Amino acid sequence: LSDRLQMFVRRTTGRAALTEKDIDEMMREVRLSLLEADVNFKIVKQFTNNVKEQALGEKILKGLNPGQQVVKVVHDELKRIMGEESVGLVYATSGLTKIMTIGLQGSGKTTAIGKLGLWIRKKDKKNVMFIAADVYRPAAIDQLKTIGKSLGIHVYDEGIKDARVIVKNGLAYAKENNYDVVIIDTAGRLTIDEDMMQELKDVKELAQPNDVLLTVDAMMGQEAANVAKSFHDQIGATGVILTKMDGDTRGGAALSIREISQIPIKFTSNGEKMDTLEAFHPDRMASRILGMGDMLTLIEEVTSNIDEEEAKNMMEKMMSDSYNYLDLQKQFKMIKRMGSISKILGFIPGLGKMKDALSNVDEKQFDIISVIINSMTEEERKYPELIDKSSRRRERIAKGAGVQVADVNRLRESLVQQKQMMKKFANMDENQLERMSKN
Ligand code: GDP
Numbered sequence: 069l070s071d072r073l074q075m076f077v078r079r080t081t082g083r084a085a086l087t088e089k090d091i092d093e094m095m096r097e098v099r100l101s102l103l104e105a106d107v108n109f110k111i112v113k114q115f116t117n118n119v120k121e122q123a124l125g126e127k128i129l130k131g132l133n134p135g136q137q138v139v140k141v142v143h144d145e146l147k148r149i150m151g152e153e154s155v156g157l158v159y160a161t162s163g164l165t166k167i168m169t170i171g172l173q174g175s176g177k178t179t180a181i182g183k184l185g186l187w188i189r190k191k192d193k194k195n196v197m198f199i200a201a202d203v204y205r206p207a208a209i210d211q212l213k214t215i216g217k218s219l220g221i222h223v224y225d226e227g228i229k230d231a232r233v234i235v236k237n238g239l240a241y242a243k244e245n246n247y248d249v250v251i252i253d254t255a256g257r258l259t260i261d262e263d264m265m266q267e268l269k270d271v272k273e274l275a276q277p278n279d280v281l282l283t284v285d286a287m288m289g290q291e292a293a294n295v296a297k298s299f300h301d302q303i304g305a306t307g308v309i310l311t312k313m314d315g316d317t318r319g320g321a322a323l324s325i326r327e328i329s330q331i332p333i334k335f336t337s338n339g340e341k342m343d344t345l346e347a348f349h350p351d352r353m354a355s356r357i358l359g360m361g362d363m364l365t366l367i368e369e370v371t372s373n374i375d376e377e378e379a380k381n382m383m384e385k386m387m388s389d390s391y392n393y394l395d396l397q398k399q400f401k402m403i404k405r406m407g408s409i410s411k412i413l414g415f416i417p418g419l420g421k422m423k424d425a426l427s428n429v430d431e432k433q434f435d436i437i438s439v440i441i442n443s444m445t446e447e448e449r450k451y452p453e454l455i456d457k458s459s460r461r462r463e464r465i466a467k468g469a470g471v472q473v474a475d476v477n478r479l480r481e482s483l484v485q486q487k488q489m490m491k492k493f494a495n496m497d498e499n500q501l502e503r504m505s506k507n
Pocket residue numbers: 171172173174175176177178179180211256283311312313314315337338339340
């Protein structure tokens with residue numbers, strides 16, 4: 069967020085409301101910010117007009133100054149345009165799931181296929197195969213095969229041949245060999261071209277894909293939206309993978325794509341390594357586009373329905389010796405409600421920025437842990453040492469939860485680690501906390 073906007077927001081502290089002139093001044097900064105993120109100017113204009121209207125009518129929330137309130141309106145509107153929730157893959161209800169990728173040459177299609185294959189196998193535990201149907205460049209086939217090999221994912225190819233034939237045979241092969249998911253790599257050109265579109269249409273007709281994912285290079289900025297629209301109008305896409313988000317782009321393409329073609333952005337691709345695919349999160353993207361992480365965190369804290377008192381109590385409990393599985397369970401419920409442990413930490417001065425380190429806790433992991441705690445007796449939850457002492461108890465709990473004993477042990481370790489970590493915080497003085505929050 070521009071320094072001037074920050075300053076402006078600070079200046080509004082203590083004021084009851086903003087004048088229209090104030091809001092206009094803020095909108096000018098927001099406009100610049102969006103243009104800098106390479107959002108299409110028409111969209112920017114429409115957006116700021118829209119936000120201005122809302123901001124004029126908005127009641128000021130307790131805890132926010134009028135300037136922050138306007139920033140919140142801006143952020144919410146961005147989020148709304150990009151879709152409130154992240155949208156996942158579409159799987160066939162039975163049989164083979166077919167995913168087709170489309171996109172310009174160089175947009176990151178083949179790379180994204182590799183990442184997606186890994187994602188599907190790892191997160192959704194499905195057996196994936198690729199079909200090499202980008203038949204114009206032998207190098208393209210080799211590239212996919214190299215990626216497949218590195219991941220241990222089978223690549224169906226017939227060399228250079230009609231793409232339609234390869235896709236047809238590849239799908240038959242996948243069914244015969246009981247694959248759950250196939251991802252089809254297709255040909256792109258440097259620019260949109262009739263032959264390419266016809267071939268893609270044919271492949272789509274033939275494969276009847278559950279998902280048609282369009283890769284778009286985020287570094288293209290607003291031009292990305294036009295490319296997306298052409299593909300969508302002619303082929304029909306069900307989702308976008310926004311690639312090369314590891315570049316220095318602020319991601320304005322995400323907004324333009326959504327606004328112009330309406331296709332949901334499902335993933336972002338963030339590098340050349342295979343494990344750099346991420347589900348698309350509209351709220352994070354909104355923050356990135358505006359470049360105002362810090363202020364938004366503040367706004368979130370004020371507006372989320374957190375019981376601050378409860379969070380503080382939990383912190384104290386975590387630092388005490390009697391911290392047990394019941395507390396852990398309560399903490400999880402809180403985290404579920406609040407979104408992350410980072411917010412709890414946010415209430416301790418100086419620890420707000422620790423959040424990155426701690427926000428990596430996997431959602432699925434929560435579910436496993438909940439099941440394990442549910443399989444404990446009330447006593448065991450209260451006195452963790454009962455479990456520490458008895459392998460019979462650990463086995464019984466694992467069995468009840470339908471997990472491995474190793475999972476139970478991991479949970480025991482994490483309880484211990486949390487206690488240790490919290491103790492460390494508790495023993496730090498102000499300066500140490502300050503330093504820690506800075507890096
Ligand atoms: P395709 O022609 O659409 O199949 O594109 P490729 O997958 O071959 O990617 C084109 C180039 O962009 C390659 O050099 C990739 O390594 C690179 N690339 C793809 N995705 C990303 C990404 O998310 N980040 C970065 N930095 N490079 C990428």
